[in-house]
Amino acid sequence: MQRYFTRKGYDLYKRRVEQQKSKVDSSSKSAGEAAGSSYDWHDNFGYEEARRQAEMEARRLEEMVVAINAARVFDPPEQAAAVRIGNTVRFRELSSDIEREVTVGGFAEVDPDLRLVSYESPLAACLLGKSKGDTVDFARPDGDVGIVITEILPPSKRYFEVLEEFSKKLGLEP
Numbered sequence: 001m002q003r004y005f006t007r008k009g010y011d012l013y014k015r016r017v018e019q020q021k022s023k024v025d026s027s028s029k030s031a032g033e034a035a036g037s038s039y040d041w042h043d044n045f046g047y048e049e050a051r052r053q054a055e056m057e058a059r060r061l062e063e064m065v066v067a068i069n070a071a072r073v074f075d076p077p078e079q080a081a082a083v084r085i086g087n088t089v090r091f092r093e094l095s096s097d098i099e100r101e102v103t104v105g106g107f108a109e110v111d112p113d114l115r116l117v118s119y120e121s122p123l124a125a126c127l128l129g130k131s132k133g134d135t136v137d138f139a140r141p142d143g144d145v146g147i148v149i150t151e152i153l154p155p156s157k158r159y160f161e162v163l164e165e166f167s168k169k170l171g172l173e174p
Contacts, residue, residue, distance in 0.1 A: 003067045004119060006086055006155075008163050009106035010073045015172045016108075017068060020061045027054040067107060076155045083127045085119050086155035088162075091127075094135070094146035103162050104128070111169065114162050 005013060030050045076086030083089050088103040104124045105116045117124045126136050127149070135148045167173065 001070060002072045003070045003107040004085060005071050005073050005106040006076050006159075006163075007073055008160065009109055010071060012163065012167050012170075012172065013064070013068065013071075013108060015167075016170065017061070017064045019170075019172065020057065020064055024054065024057045024061050027057045030054070071107075076159065078154045078156055080132075080152040080154045082129055082131050083149070083152055084129075086159045088153040088158040089127050089149060090151040090153075091147045091149050094148060099150070100147075102127075103158050105159070105163070105166075109163070109166065111162075111166050114165055114169075116162050116166060 090101045102117050
């Protein structure tokens with residue numbers, strides 16, 4: 001399955017992969033230390049927990065490598081005619097008149113505090129390809145809600161700034 005990354009998002013994800021490799025190394029080392037000098041792993045809760053952690057980190061790394069291998073990297077077009085990865089979308093919920101804004105990111109670019117949603121999210125999926133003024137139904141767990149797109153901003157207006165903040169939050173200074 002292809003994974004879509006902007007060029008900046010791909011560079012960030014590669015740094016996340018390197019960070020994950022360090023976690024794998026560290027958790028493997030912790031498992032070895034927990035076994036002790038006699039390599040006593042039998043009935044050793046510390047070792048079992050460290051080994052489980054190491055396995056979990058290794059599985060996460062495998063998933064990340066699969067995503068990198070399936071990457072389709074592109075530069076987001078500087079446009080605001082239709083919602084694409086990199087656009088910031090302002091919309092209004094029809095039932096409540098509440099205004100909201102989200103930035104549609106690439107694969108694994110998700111941060112609710114930054115209002116960054118991956119293109120794979122249900123909200124982004126219903127917005128992709130739509131234009132200003134379009135009304136769409138968004139299926140939420142508490143019921144469908146109609147939303148109207150009030151504005152689409154090109155990537156230069158918010159996406160690249162959000163990606164920088166996202167990078168800092170992950171501890172991956174640009």
